[in-house]
Amino acid sequence: MHPVSKRSISILLFENPSGAFCTSSSRRGFSSPPISHLLKKCSTVSQLKQVHAHLIVNSPPTSLPSSLRGSLICSYASLGGVAYAAILFDRFPSLPSILLWNSMIQGYSKTTAPQQSLRLFQQMLLIGVTPDDYTFTFAITACSRYGSFKSGECVHGLARKSGFVFNQFVGNALVSFYSFFSRSSDAQKLFDEMPLRDVFSWTSLIRGYVNAGDLAAAKEIFKEMPDPNDVTWAVVIAGYVSHHRYSDALRCFRDLLQQHPKVKPNEAIFVCVLSACAHLGALDQGRWAHAYIDKIHFRKSSNIYTALIDMYAKCGRIDSAKEIFDKFHSKDILTWTSMISGLGMHGHGQEALRLFYQLVSLGIKPDGVTLLGVLNGCSHSGLVDEGCHIFDNMIHLWGVVPKIEHYGCFIDLLSRGGCPEKAFEVVKTMPMIPDIVIWRCLLSACRIHGNVHLGQQIVDHIAQMATGSHSGGHTLLSNLYASMGQWDKVAKVRKSMEGRRIDWAPGCSCIEINGVVHEFLSADKFHPLIKEIREKLDEVLRRLSGEGYYIPNTTPVLFDLVEEEKVQAVAWHSEKLAVALGLMTTEEGTPIRITKNLRICEDCHAAMKGVSEVYKREIVVRDRSRFHTFKSGNCTCLNYW
DNA sequence: CGTGAGCACT
Numbered sequence: 001m002h003p004v005s006k007r008s009i010s011i012l013l014f015e016n017p018s019g020a021f022c023t024s025s026s027r028r029g030f031s032s033p034p035i036s037h038l039l040k041k042c043s044t045v046s047q048l049k050q051v052h053a054h055l056i057v058n059s060p061p062t063s064l065p066s067s068l069r070g071s072l073i074c075s076y077a078s079l080g081g082v083a084y085a086a087i088l089f090d091r092f093p094s095l096p097s098i099l100l101w102n103s104m105i106q107g108y109s110k111t112t113a114p115q116q117s118l119r120l121f122q123q124m125l126l127i128g129v130t131p132d133d134y135t136f137t138f139a140i141t142a143c144s145r146y147g148s149f150k151s152g153e154c155v156h157g158l159a160r161k162s163g164f165v166f167n168q169f170v171g172n173a174l175v176s177f178y179s180f181f182s183r184s185s186d187a188q189k190l191f192d193e194m195p196l197r198d199v200f201s202w203t204s205l206i207r208g209y210v211n212a213g214d215l216a217a218a219k220e221i222f223k224e225m226p227d228p229n230d231v232t233w234a235v236v237i238a239g240y241v242s243h244h245r246y247s248d249a250l251r252c253f254r255d256l257l258q259q260h261p262k263v264k265p266n267e268a269i270f271v272c273v274l275s276a277c278a279h280l281g282a283l284d285q286g287r288w289a290h291a292y293i294d295k296i297h298f299r300k301s302s303n304i305y306t307a308l309i310d311m312y313a314k315c316g317r318i319d320s321a322k323e324i325f326d327k328f329h330s331k332d333i334l335t336w337t338s339m340i341s342g343l344g345m346h347g348h349g350q351e352a353l354r355l356f357y358q359l360v361s362l363g364i365k366p367d368g369v370t371l372l373g374v375l376n377g378c379s380h381s382g383l384v385d386e387g388c389h390i391f392d393n394m395i396h397l398w399g400v401v402p403k404i405e406h407y408g409c410f411i412d413l414l415s416r417g418g419c420p421e422k423a424f425e426v427v428k429t430m431p432m433i434p435d436i437v438i439w440r441c442l443l444s445a446c447r448i449h450g451n452v453h454l455g456q457q458i459v460d461h462i463a464q465m466a467t468g469s470h471s472g473g474h475t476l477l478s479n480l481y482a483s484m485g486q487w488d489k490v491a492k493v494r495k496s497m498e499g500r501r502i503d504w505a506p507g508c509s510c511i512e513i514n515g516v517v518h519e520f521l522s523a524d525k526f527h528p529l530i531k532e533i534r535e536k537l538d539e540v541l542r543r544l545s546g547e548g549y550y551i552p553n554t555t556p557v558l559f560d561l562v563e564e565e566k567v568q569a570v571a572w573h574s575e576k577l578a579v580a581l582g583l584m585t586t587e588e589g590t591p592i593r594i595t596k597n598l599r600i601c602e603d604c605h606a607a608m609k610g611v612s613e614v615y616k617r618e619i620v621v622r623d624r625s626r627f628h629t630f631k632s633g634n635c636t637c638l639n640y641w
Numbered sequence: 642c643g644t645g646a647g648c649a650c651t
């Protein structure tokens with residue numbers, strides 16, 4: 001290690017080289033706050049080594065103050081410089097003090113190997129070093145990060161014996177630990193026993209209820225708590241997002257801005273809000289959030305850029321997404337991934353591939369999600385050879401072991417690309433149990449290609465497996481028989497399912513009009529204008545049929561209804577209701593954007609084409625897997641989805 | 642030397 005001048009360190013670590021660090025640190029010496037501040041600013045081991053070198057030049061290693069040695073150990077360990085941390089920890093004349101143990105345990109808890117913290121904790125107990133409140137705090141945090149509930153309970157027991165459970169930090173760490181594992185009642189119990197509660201305790205408790213899925217309880221506690229801060233709000237908003245309650249998340253955000261001006265929204269909140277807009281396809285609100293971020297001059301990190309790109313892509317504005325992507329210069333793997341996935345779902349497979357190889361050539365390693373995005377892009381653009389090449393080389397080129405979702409994508413690629421037999425072979429030989437998604441995409445390919453023989457073979461295969469205990473197979477099987485019109489078999493499967501809970505995701509479509517998101521369920525009864533909307537829809541469908549653009553197609557209906565009832569069920573699919581509202585409330589010629597939670601059915605797809613031609617409207621439908629842009633009677637998916 | 646939050650996905 002060679003010494004580095006103070007000035008170059010300050011240039012390295014601060015944006016302003018003539019900043020306060022140089023003068024203040026030389027005046028106050030090493031134990032002054034600026035040095036520990038500086039250590040925290042280091043984000044790589046090599047930066048840390050430079051600061052370290054600078055310290056050694058000014059004082060021999062053995063005389064480094066203990067607290068500084070602790071900071072260094074902690075920083076080295078947490079940045080992955082385990083070897084350096086270990087040298088500072090045990091190659092000194094004096095035995096490591098409790099402070100150094102704690103630094104070591106804390107440092108490891110932040111790495112990808114937090115179990116090392118627990119190993120050290122165990123070791124110190126074995127050689128008779130008495131842990132203190134700091135030790136317990138770090139050890140418990142390590143248990144959450146390590147994902148070991150058992151070890152956490154064990155540490156909790158030790159903390160109780162030694163009386164440290166009543167320490168503020170240890171107590172908070174424990175509440176957070178139980179909340180992390182969704183054990184809201186355990187977290188509540190600890191919370192109730194705490195002598196003092198602060199914003200950390202409350203926030204962790206709320207997080208526990210959110211994780212456990214009890215949003216109502218989380219909301220109650222949130223209302224009760226004294227002074228929620230930005231992190232508390234982030235937990236609540238993220239809670240709504242994680243339970244797919246996107247409109248509630250946006251409502252909560254508006255409430256924060258309007259009723260609580262003292263709390264300033266932070267990065268996590270903006271990311272969640274943009275994500276909610278993305279899921280809803282709420283372009284106006286997404287734009288508004290974007291404008292708000294710019295208005296308050298919020299520093300846009302790569303996370304914010306990623307969320308913006310994702311939002312614009314999922315709201316149908318791939319052009320805006322690209323613009324942001326091109327202008328941003330410190331892209332990380334997430335930024336690239338959201339752009340690649342966005343291009344893929346818009347059917348711009350070639351461009352997704354181009355970006356993907358550009359990323360690779362920059363020496364950045366794509367991860368599993370990036371590969372999923374690019375494979376998905378290939379499958380939606382029919383780039384079978386390119387997709388196969390990427391899938392076949394995932395492990396040896398990028399070290400990513402394909403998971404079930406990669407297989408799903410690959411099978412989708414093969415079956416759409418005209419090789420359903422090959423896809424079925426992959427399904428039979430893949431190293432995991434195929435899930436519903438995979439069967440569904442195989443079968444839909446058989447249906448599109450009219451390959452009844454293979455379809456029947458697959459259904460038989462599933463029937464064989466469904467006789468086992470997998471109840472998910474039954475629902476799928478019954479739907480499959482229904483889609484082939486084999487109602488006697490449907491009845492048989494349904495009978496064997498009696499008494500079981502069937503989880504049926506209802507179709508749901510969203511349309512945003514003047515910044516208000518309208519949600520429709522299939523055969524919706526709840527929208528205040530539902531009567532008018534249905535009348536409008538009837539009129540639209542009559543006009544389409546009259547002009548020869550649309551014939552009701554009832555194959556997507558999975559229930560055994562008589563024919564007229566089927567026509568009705570298809571007619572009231574949520575996306576048709578949404579498009580009717582769009583036609584009623586927006587000006588002629590403006591595009592209509594709809595977001596749907598399931599895949600669009602053939603009947604709706606045909607109807608949308610008709611509407612785009614007859615009413616001269618561009619209609620953009622985002623379904624579960626991609627974008628469909630309908631224009632003059634055609635769709636960008638080329639009838640392939 | 643401390644405790645709480647977020648994104649990309651078949």
